[in-house]
Every structure is written in C-alpha cells, then in structure tokens.
Amino acid sequence: xxxxxxxxxxxxKYEKGxxxxxSAAYKRDLVKFNEFLISQHRTKDPEDITKQDIxxxxxxxLDEGISYSTIARRLSSIKTYYKFLVLEGYCHNNxxxxxxxxxxxxxxxxxxxxxxxxxxxNQPKVSSxxxxxxxxxxxxxxxxxxxxxxxxxxxxxxxxxLAGFLRCFGKGRKERIIPINQASIDWTQRYIARSRSHLxxxxxxRTLFLNAHGRxxxxxxxxxxxxxxxxxxxxxxxxxxxxxxHSFATHLLDNGADLRSVQEMLGHADISTTQIYxxxxxxxxxxxxxxxHPRA
Numbered sequence: 001x002x003x004x005x006x007x008x009x010x011x012x013k014y015e016k017g018x019x020x021x022x023s024a025a026y027k028r029d030l031v032k033f034n035e036f037l038i039s040q041h042r043t044k045d046p047e048d049i050t051k052q053d054i055x056x057x058x059x060x061x062l063d064e065g066i067s068y069s070t071i072a073r074r075l076s077s078i079k080t081y082y083k084f085l086v087l088e089g090y091c092h093n094n095x096x097x098x099x100x101x102x103x104x105x106x107x108x109x110x111x112x113x114x115x116x117x118x119x120x121x122n123q124p125k126v127s128s129x130x131x132x133x134x135x136x137x138x139x140x141x142x143x144x145x146x147x148x149x150x151x152x153x154x155x156x157x158x159x160x161x162l163a164g165f166l167r168c169f170g171k172g173r174k175e176r177i178i179p180i181n182q183a184s185i186d187w188t189q190r191y192i193a194r195s196r197s198h199l200x201x202x203x204x205x206r207t208l209f210l211n212a213h214g215r216x217x218x219x220x221x222x223x224x225x226x227x228x229x230x231x232x233x234x235x236x237x238x239x240x241x242x243x244x245x246h247s248f249a250t251h252l253l254d255n256g257a258d259l260r261s262v263q264e265m266l267g268h269a270d271i272s273t274t275q276i277y278x279x280x281x282x283x284x285x286x287x288x289x290x291x292x293h294p295r296a
Contacts, residue, residue, distance in 0.1 A: 001034040001044045008084050016080075029077035033057055046085055051095045054078060075099065110237040112247040117142055120239075123229040129195045130212060134225055136184070136191035137209055140166070141241070143184040145248035145266050148241035152217050154208040156192075161185050170267035178265050249277045 005027065012018045012026060036057045037044060054075070061071050078096055085091035112120065121138050125131035141151055150168040158167045159180065166180045188208075201214030211217045222241060230239045237243070245266070252262050263274040 001037060001046055001049070002030065004046075004085060004088070004090050005030060007088070008081055011084050011088075012080065025073060026077040026080065029074040030081055032061075032074065033078055036060060046082070046091050047093050049093075049095050051099060054095060054099060110239060110243055110246070111250045112235070112237065112239070112243060114251060116233075116235055116237075117244075117247055117251075119233045120229055120235065123232045126190075129198050132187075132191050132195045133199070133209060134229070136187040137222070138226075138229075138244070139184040139187045140180070141244040142248055143181045144168075144178045145245045146178070147245060147267075148219050148222055152207075152209060152219065152222060155206045156208055157206070158208065159185075159188060161189060168267075171269075174267065176264070176267050246277070249274070253277050 008030075009023060009027060012023050013020075018026070033054075034044065037049070037053065040053075040056070042053055043049070058071055058075060061074065075096075079099070082091065082094045082096045086094050121135065121142065124134040124138070126135050137151060140146065140154075141148070144166055146166070146168050147170070150170060154166070154168060160166075164180055164182070164185065166178050167175060168178065169175055192208075196208075196210065199210040199212065199214050205214070205216075207216040209217050211221055219241070226239070226241055249262050249266060252265075253259070259271060259274055259278065262277065263271050266274060268274045
C-alpha cells in the first residue's frame with residue numbers, strides 16, 4: 001500500500017503545494033490505514049483495496065473515539081493518494097470515488113451562565129461616552145440574540161422604545177421583529193441622550209452605534225471591545241460576539257421557551273439550526289444530574 005508513498009510526498013509538496021504540517025498529517029493517515037489493513041489480514045496492494053475496506057477503516061476509527069474532523073481528513077488523505085496513483089499510472093482502480101466524507105460534528109458553542117452575563121454587562125464604565133455606548137450594545141445583544149452584523153447595522157428608527165420591539169435585517173435582508181427588554185431600552189435611551197451626540201459628526205448619520213470617530217462601528221472594532229471586557233471580567237471561556245447570541249437562545253430554552261419562538265427570534269430559516277441549543281440544555285441537565293443525584 002505504501003510502495004509509492006515517497007513519490008506521493010514529493011507530489012503533494014511540490015505540485016499540490018501543501019504545507020509541511022499537512023503533508024505530515026497525510027503521511028500519518030496513510031500509515032494508519034496501512035496498519036489497519038495489515039491487522040485485518042487484507043491485501044496491501046492498492047489495486048485490490050475496496051470501498052468496504054475504507055469504510056471499515058473509518059468505522060474502526062470512530063469506534064476508537066477519533067474525532068470527526070480527523071476522520072474526515074484521513075479519508076481526504078486516502079482520496080488524494082488514490083488520485084495520485086491513478087494520475088501516475090500506478091493504479092487503475094480508485095475505490096474512493098463517490099465515498100462521502102463523514103459530516104463533522106458541530107462544535108457546541110461556549111455559553112455564558114446568567115451570572116457570567118451579568119458580570120460581563122457590568123464591565124463598561126458607563127460614566128464615559130464610550131462605556132455607555134458599550135453597555136447599550138452588550139445589553140441589546142443579550143436581550144435580542146441579534147448577530148453582530150445586525151447590531152451594527154441598526155438605524156435610529158429601528159428600535160420602537162414605546163412598543164418594546166427592535167427591527168433588524170438578517171441574512172438575505174430578511175426583516176424580523178424581536179421583543180426588547182426594559183433594561184436594553186433604558187441603556188440605549190441613555191446612550192442616545194448622553195453619548196451619541198458627542199460621537200456623531202455627520203448630522204445625517206442614522207446608524208445607531210458609532211465608533212470614536214463618529215462612523216458606523218466595524219465587526220473588528222466590536223470584537224476588540226468585547227475581548228477587552230471579557231478579560232476585565234476574568235471569564236475563562238472562549239467568548240466571541242456570537243457567544244451572546246448563543247447565551248440568549250440557551251437561556252430562553254432553559255426557562256421554558258418553545259423552539260419555534262426561539263427560531264423566529266434568531267432568524268433561522270431551518271429549525272434544525274435552532275435545535276443545536278437543545279443539545280446544550282440537555283448537556284447541562286446531564287451535568288446537574290451527575291453532580292447532584294446520589295446514585296449518578
């Protein structure tokens with residue numbers, strides 16, 4: 001099986017231009033596959049390898065607890081090897097044709113506890129112009145679950161303070177209306193009254209949240225602001241702007257909200273996307289059960 005491995009390594013290095021680490025990973029994957037074939041007393045001739053041999057190898061790896069992403073890469077290594085063998089005329093049979101890469105499991109996002117959310121939201125120094133703006137932004141993100149791009153696209157007229165609703169435009173410019181809590185309303189009104197007037201340079205600017213130069217804030221700018229507050233709050237989780245959206249959805253479901261309503265507020269076209277949050281709540285229930293049940 002590995003008779004042409006040295007030539008293959010030259011091929012992926014000089015013709016495919018793969019990085020050294022990637023090339024080394026491909027080599028390890030092929031060695032693993034070869035070891036599996038030997039353990040199964042299967043032929044080592046690449047011409048005689050079947051789809052079933054490869055499927056058995058991937059299943060064995062799954063049973064060994066290997067991650068989906070590693071298994072997907074191992075199949076990619078085998079596919080690339082066979083493409084090389086056929087291209088160079090070393091082999092006429094390619095058993096990897098039509099073999100599907102296993103779907104990678106979605107990584108469950110880091111979610112803040114309610115206590116951690118409170119700690120994060122309390123970090124901005126609201127006595128300052130920018131601190132007051134930051135508090136309003138964080139409050140809205142956690143209160144509504146909007147994406148950071150949606151938050152930064154909000155216009156002055158997009159929040160109905162009297163009715164308690166926010167309007168935003170999601171993917172594909174699809175409009176949705178989301179309820180907003182009183183705390184977010186109060187902080188946003190304070191920001192508009194006390195801070196925005198100091199930031200705005202162009203009287204015609206209608207974007208709600210502005211940077212220190214009076215221009216609409218960028219996602220990179222918001223990310224840096226959030227990371228600074230995460231550090232100040234000494235939160236040890238991998239927190240991104242999306243973490244507030246994840247926390248919003250998870251906390252709603254934890255407190256009894258139905259999946260369809262959460263789907264509507266998040267702006268998910270497919271409810272299967274929203275269902276990832278039910279995995280988070282079930283995972284936390286299992287942790288609580290193991291921690292507190294006397295016979296768990």
